[in-house]
Amino acid sequence: MRIDVDNLSFGYDYRTVLKNISFSLQSGDFLVLIGNNGSGKSTLVKCLLGINKVPERKIYLDGQDIHNFKDWLRVGYVPQKFDDFNYEFPITVNEILTVTKFSKVDNDQKLQLLDRMGILELQNENINELSGGQLQRVFITRALMNNPKLLILDEPTAGVDQENVIGFYRIVNDLNAEGVTIILVSHDTKGSKTNMSHIMNLDEGRGEYINVCDLDFQEESK
Amino acid sequence: MEEVLIATSFLRAIIERSFMQHALITGVLIGVLAPLVGSFVVIKRLSLIADTLSHFSLAGLSIGLFFINILGLPLGDPLYIGMVFAVIGALLIEALRSYYKNYKEISMPIVISLGTALSALFISLSGGFNTSIFNYLFGSILTVSRQFVYIIIVLTSVILVLVAAFYKQIVIISFDESYAKLLGIRVNLFQFFSTVILALIVSLSIETVGVLLVSSLMIIPVAAAMKVGKSFKSTVLIAILFSEISVLMGLWLSFIFSIPSGATIVLFNIIILLSVVISRKIIGTWLIKEKNPETMRSSLPHKKDAT
Numbered sequence: 196m197r198i199d200v201d202n203l204s205f206g207y208d209y210r211t212v213l214k215n216i217s218f219s220l221q222s223g224d225f226l227v228l229i230g231n232n233g234s235g236k237s238t239l240v241k242c243l244l245g246i247n248k249v250p251e252r253k254i255y256l257d258g259q260d261i262h263n264f265k266d267w268l269r270v271g272y273v274p275q276k277f278d279d280f281n282y283e284f285p286i287t288v289n290e291i292l293t294v295t296k297f298s299k300v301d302n303d304q305k306l307q308l309l310d311r312m313g314i315l316e317l318q319n320e321n322i323n324e325l326s327g328g329q330l331q332r333v334f335i336t337r338a339l340m341n342n343p344k345l346l347i348l349d350e351p352t353a354g355v356d357q358e359n360v361i362g363f364y365r366i367v368n369d370l371n372a373e374g375v376t377i378i379l380v381s382h383d384t385k386g387s388k389t390n391m392s393h394i395m396n397l398d399e400g401r402g403e404y405i406n407v408c409d410l411d412f413q414e415e416s417k
Numbered sequence: 418m419e420e421v422l423i424a425t426s427f428l429r430a431i432i433e434r435s436f437m438q439h440a441l442i443t444g445v446l447i448g449v450l451a452p453l454v455g456s457f458v459v460i461k462r463l464s465l466i467a468d469t470l471s472h473f474s475l476a477g478l479s480i481g482l483f484f485i486n487i488l489g490l491p492l493g494d495p496l497y498i499g500m501v502f503a504v505i506g507a508l509l510i511e512a513l514r515s516y517y518k519n520y521k522e523i524s525m526p527i528v529i530s531l532g533t534a535l536s537a538l539f540i541s542l543s544g545g546f547n548t549s550i551f552n553y554l555f556g557s558i559l560t561v562s563r564q565f566v567y568i569i570i571v572l573t574s575v576i577l578v579l580v581a582a583f584y585k586q587i588v589i590i591s592f593d594e595s596y597a598k599l600l601g602i603r604v605n606l607f608q609f610f611s612t613v614i615l616a617l618i619v620s621l622s623i624e625t626v627g628v629l630l631v632s633s634l635m636i637i638p639v640a641a642a643m644k645v646g647k648s649f650k651s652t653v654l655i656a657i658l659f660s661e662i663s664v665l666m667g668l669w670l671s672f673i674f675s676i677p678s679g680a681t682i683v684l685f686n687i688i689i690l691l692s693v694v695i696s697r698k699i700i701g702t703w704l705i706k707e708k709n710p711e712t713m714r715s716s717l718p719h720k721k722d723a724t
Binding site: 267284 | 456459460461462584585588589591592593594595596598599600601643646647648649650651652
């Protein structure tokens with residue numbers, strides 16, 4: 196999915212968080228958003244997801260103003276924390292995935308996704324009995340159920356052990372290689388073994404946007 | 418032998434007496450609806466909403482009784498005014514929830530207070546407590562009319578069709594409202610209709626167990642099923658099963674001992690909940706013992722240490 200952000204500023208009440216952000220991503224690009232706590236990373240993500248309402252002619256998804264954009268099923272999102280999910284009431288991995296897919300569920304596709312994420316054997320498990328790493332894989336699988344063209348991941352490896360982090364980035368890199376545009380919010384780039392094509396450092400809401408090809412540490416970060 | 422006779426007389430009463438048939442149909446249908454809708458209420462942590470709506474519905478019932486009995490207005494059954502008030506209460510809750518975005522729970526005590534105050538005022542104006550008010554407070558399933566049975570059959574059918582048609586959307590909104598918005602679901606619209614439907618179910622359930630006990634029909638079977646079910650569907654089905662057992666046992670016991678049916682149904686629900694909690698404790702301890710007998714033994718206080 197192509198993304199164009201044109202001179203976007205955004206704030207809450209009297210506090211401006213994002214200041215004059217502009218960038219463009221082509222289908223298959225991989226942007227890593229870095230910055231300190233409170234620099235506006237999650238705010239920018241919420242703007243791109245349509246959760247934060249921005250003025251017209253600021254964000255375009257596949258050439259369409261975000262106000263007119265309808266194809267939200269093709270945008271996958273994995274939140275930083277899963278606090279919004281109401282746990283404790285029993286629901287299986289399979290049930291979560293099935294209700295996320297609005298069109299008829301292709302069982303083979305679902306099983307392939309579960310297998311790829313390494314959670315095939317967990318499909319009938321109650322999610323309340325899963326570990327943090329397993330839950331994260333479930334929510335990534337959920338984000339992939341509608342074959343997204345854009346996948347936004349907000350610090351997805353926070354609190355996940357190193358072994359799972361490596362496996363996770365392998366999956367994200369594979370998806371990106373298949374043409375899915377990725378936006379990854381991260382605290383730093385050194386730990387993330389990604390295919391990133393662009394990096395943006397949000398410092399006090401100002402985006403310093405750099406094509407990774409221009410960076411010296413590209414090899415190091417890969 | 419005596420038990421067989423009692424059971425036979427209960428069955429004969431159901432076959433021969435229309436009021437028993439009405440009670441049975443109403444009980445069985447409310448037994449499906451209440452835990453079905455109650456499951457979504459519990460997931461969204463809105464368990465107090467049923468109590469709030471039933472108290473607001475009581476305001477409508479009291480106002481209805483005042484207009485019909487004191488002023489002599491031909492308004493029909495006060496139940497319909499109760500239903501209208503339950504829907505008004507639902508709309509008020511929604512309005513207050515969007516007004517106090519970060520303190521959404523404030524809406525419940527405000528609406529419950531208004532409902533209780535209006536009820537107290539109009540009960541007093543209608544000449545204080547009488548049989549009708551007592552029935553509204555504690556339920557009177559044995560007195561439901563044929564017309565009421567038709568209403569509940571229609572409502573049950575409509576709600577079952579709606580739940581089946583929008584099953585995916587309802588489940589996503591209940592479990593993860595933010596993600597539902599992201600998927601482009603019109604969450605506010607669904608929220609509005611589900612609260613209105615909830616209001617209708619609450620006001621109809623008042624006939625079964627009364628204003629004071631109505632939320633128990635929605636919440637207690639679900640609370641018990643949550644500890645037994647392994648998936649969402651199985652939990653909802655177990656909740657409906659618990660609810661039906663309570664309704665049937667409640668009706669039967671109230672028939673045998675001539676005790677209030679609503680209270681008996683609710684108490685049977687509580688018995689099931691307690692049985693689930695206690696049996697889970699026992700099974701849990703037994704499983705730990707089976708798996709780690711050594712751990713269990715070492716964790717027990719030694720007599721020597723105790724002295």
